[in-house]
Amino acid sequence: MSLYEMRQSYRLGSLLEKDADADPMVQFHTWLGQAIEGDLPEWVEANAMTLSTCDPNGNVSSRVVLLKGLDDGKFWFYTNYDSAKGQQMEANANVSLCFLWQHVQRQVRIEGHVEKASRERSISYFHKRPRDSQLGAIVSQQSSVVASRESLEKQLDTLKTQYADGEIPCPENWGGYCVTPTTIEFWQGRESRLHDRLRYRREGSQWVIQRLSP
Numbered sequence: 776m777s778l779y780e781m782r783q784s785y786r787l788g789s790l791l792e793k794d795a796d797a798d799p800m801v802q803f804h805t806w807l808g809q810a811i812e813g814d815l816p817e818w819v820e821a822n823a824m825t826l827s828t829c830d831p832n833g834n835v836s837s838r839v840v841l842l843k844g845l846d847d848g849k850f851w852f853y854t855n856y857d858s859a860k861g862q863q864m865e866a867n868a869n870v871s872l873c874f875l876w877q878h879v880q881r882q883v884r885i886e887g888h889v890e891k892a893s894r895e896r897s898i899s900y901f902h903k904r905p906r907d908s909q910l911g912a913i914v915s916q917q918s919s920v921v922a923s924r925e926s927l928e929k930q931l932d933t934l935k936t937q938y939a940d941g942e943i944p945c946p947e948n949w950g951g952y953c954v955t956p957t958t959i960e961f962w963q964g965r966e967s968r969l970h971d972r973l974r975y976r977r978e979g980s981q982w983v984i985q986r987l988s989p
């Protein structure tokens with residue numbers, strides 16, 4: 776393997792000012808739609824996004840989560856409130872999201888602030904998940920050290936018996952977050968590394984669009 780010889784040509788599209796919607800959420804919908812259309816391999820998860828959070832000392836960490844909603848001009852996802860990321864977001868609401876859609880040679884970067892979803896919304900989404908995922912959320916004290924894989928599986932088995940039927944309660948420490956964007960940048964790979972980058976920046980009630988150098 777020689778990393779320095781690995782490179783792709785980007786020729787699949789362009790993003791020109793005349794084609795970009797004035798509203799970045801509309802533009803995002805369009806690009807997300809294009810990222811999931813067609814005959815894609817099953818492993819493509821176009822709603823996967825890298826969430827970066829930062830603690831009060833400036834230590835940054837990133838991980839992938841799944842986008843589960845786009846309403847109200849916000850990006851919604853679900854997780855464990857006591858997890859490492861949950862603790863960071865509690866202390867510092869500034870976050871970034873990054874989508875990579877390699878099959879269309881696109882990236883979208885979002886910066887903004889995060890808030891918890893209402894308990895009603897979290898419970899409603901929790902019950903839409905498969906039962907096994909609901910039980911997994913109860914078992915997982917996300918980000919904490921565990922003794923072994925076996926101990927997790929044992930707890931899951933116990934819960935499966937306990938909740939053989941009937942509603943599984945949504946844990947208090949599990950729920951949604953939404954990110955209100957302040958900047959959204961759309962990146963389309965182009966030839967000769969002259970990529971298109973359009974950045975939308977919130978100014979009052981307006982979105983200002985600027986082209987950035989690749």
Ligand SMILES: Cc1cc2nc3c(=O)[nH]c(=O)nc-3n(C[C@H](O)[C@H](O)[C@H](O)COP(=O)(O)O)c2cc1C
Pocket residue numbers: 820823836837838839840841842852853854855858859860861917918
């Ligand atoms: C494709 C993919 C999707 C994921 N989706 C979620 C998600 O929606 N919510 C979540 O809490 N973790 C999700 N994870 C796991 C996180 O990346 C991470 O391991 C976990 O949330 C713990 O992160 P933390 O310790 O920084 O809090 C996903 C991981 C991958 C690879």
